[in-house]
Amino acid sequence: MKLVVNGKECIIRERHLGSALRELSLDATYAAVAVNWKCVPKNEWESLQLEEDDRVEILVPQAGG
Numbered sequence: 001m002k003l004v005v006n007g008k009e010c011i012i013r014e015r016h017l018g019s020a021l022r023e024l025s026l027d028a029t030y031a032a033v034a035v036n037w038k039c040v041p042k043n044e045w046e047s048l049q050l051e052e053d054d055r056v057e058i059l060v061p062q063a064g065g
Contacts, residue, residue, distance in 0.1 A: 001013070001015065001050065001051075001052050002052055002053060003020070003050060003052075003053070003054050003055070003056055004053070004054070004055045004056065005024065005056045005057075005058065006056070006057060006058055010024065012024065014050075015049055015050055016045075016046060016047065016048060016049055016050065017033065017035065017040060017044075017045045017046070017048040017049075017050055017056070018045035018046040018048075019046075020050060020056070021033070021045070021058070026058060027060075028045075028058065028060075030060060030061055031058050031059060031060050032058075032059045033045065033056065033057070033058050033059075034056070034057045034059075035048065035050065035054055035055070035056055035057075036054055036055050037055070037057075
């Protein structure tokens with residue numbers, strides 16, 4: 001399935017958001033995730049089914065100044 005993740009096209013096998021994040025090897029421990037510009041609460045990641053061409057944005061806090 002084709003997704004756009006943080007502005008880059010990706011091909012993944014997984015259909016659920018939580019599984020897709022693991023397939024992409026992303027450490028989402030402290031991440032905020034939006035699918036098609038809507039924030040997805042962490043407790044919904046495993047149940048949210050992705051669709052072809054969905055846009056996934058992953059925001060991770062960065063330390064520094």
